[in-house]
Each structure stands twice: as C-alpha cells, then as structure tokens.
Amino acid sequence: MQGNLIIISSPSGGGKGTLILELLHSEIVSNIGYCVSYTTRAIRDGETHGHDYFFVSREEFLARIENGEFLEYAEVHGNLYGTPIQSVKDAINRGKDIILEIDVQGAASVRAKIPEALSVFILPPSFEVLKNRLTTRATENPEDLALRLKNSFGEVGHFSEFEYVVINDDAARAAADLQTVILADRLRRVRQEAAIKGILSSFETSKNHAIGE
Ligand code: 5GP
Secondary structure, three states: OOOOEEEEEOOOOOOHHHHHHHHHOOOOOOOEEEOOOEEOOOOOOOOOEOOOEEEOOHHHHHHHHHOOOEEEEEEEOOEEEEEEHHHHHHHHHOOOEEEEEOOHHHHHHHHHHOOOOEEEEEEOOOHHHHHHHHHHHOOOOHHHHHHHHHHHHHHHOOHHHOOEEEEOOOHHHHHHHHHHHHHHHHOOHHHHHHHHHHHHHHHHHHHHHHHHO
C-alpha cells in the first residue's frame, strides 16, 4: 500500500505539536513519518536544524522555490515555510503515511494538487485556552505572540476546508481521535486496492474448481 499525506493544521498554540509527537510514538499507528519543513524563521531555544525545521536564509529559500523543490510553500506570521517535495515522495513510495504540519494556505495548495490527502484541523477548545497556551509556552516575543493571536481569528475560520476536525480540549482523547482518523483512512477502499485484487484473484482461480466439485 502506498502511503498517504496527512495534512494537520491549527492556529499557533492549538496543540498540534504535542499531538503529532504522540502519533509518531504511537504503538497503534505504525508506518508513519513526519515531513521536516524548510523555514526562514529564526531558530528557537531547544530546536534543532534538520529535526524541527531546516532553518535557511530567505535567499536560500527563494532559490529552492526557483528549483521547484517545494510541494507547497507560504508566508506565515511573516516568515516563509515550505514542504520539500522529495521527502514526501520518498515516504509515500516506501508505503509510509507522512504528516505535513502546515498552515491553512499550505493545506489548500496540497489539497488542490493531491485531492486524496487526508486533512485534519486541530481546534483549541476556546480562544482563552489558545491564548493561555501560547503565553505560557513563552517561545515568542510579545510582538510575535500578538501577531499569532491576531492571525488565529482568520485561521480558525478555515476549519470547514478540512475533512476532519479534532477538538483539543483533552490531550489524551484528542491524540486518540487523531489516531482513529488515520487508521480509518487506511481502510479506504482505494487505498486497499492492491490487497483486494490479490484476494479477489484467489476467488477467481478457485471458482472453477469449486463449481466443478
Ligand atoms: P511555527 O513558527 O510555530 O513553527 O509555525 C508557524 C506556522 O507555520 C504553523 O501554522 C505551521 O503549521 C506552519 N508551517 C510549518 N511548516 C510549514 C510548511 O512547510 N508549509 C506551510 N505552508 N506552513 C508551515
């Protein structure tokens, strides 16, 4: 079975990072990877180049756009972010589902190119909870924090473009919901066509004998 793309979007502070980490370490959902994006954003304390993002200059990012290296890219909160197409191709050809943790603009671009991609929107339970999460994680300076909060008003309005919505009011339940959606996607008929073909051909070859008996 070929892998699928799993688009996960939410406003900053929606809790998608924690949910994705749970998913990557899940014993229930195997064969799943994470696509490390490129960004021009400054690296934060605790982040690692090549693990959280590939942190590059704006010039390098623009050169990579020119080279056609991105499946999608967008300007988000004043920085450029992009999904490297090669990582996505490698993962799905190896039969792995690959998580794209991208913003709502990137999600729309990927859906337009790959309609079968699974898309999930993570919604915080309220604006107050989002604000509280963003404030206590303290990864942004006050201006960036204010910008992310302001942008969240527009971002949540895009929920209806996504196939699934996971409300992140309880981390454990939200993680289980996300796993359920991914497992259900693997049961889609179109994703099982190769396996089904093998099963049906065993019926074909046995049919004549069975009828002759
Ligand atoms: P952060 O700076 O908090 O890591 O990410 C800011 C926003 O950029 C988040 O909404 C995140 O989902 C989004 N983002 C991260 N990587 C990509 C990407 O490759 N493409 C797009 N379009 N958005 C991304």
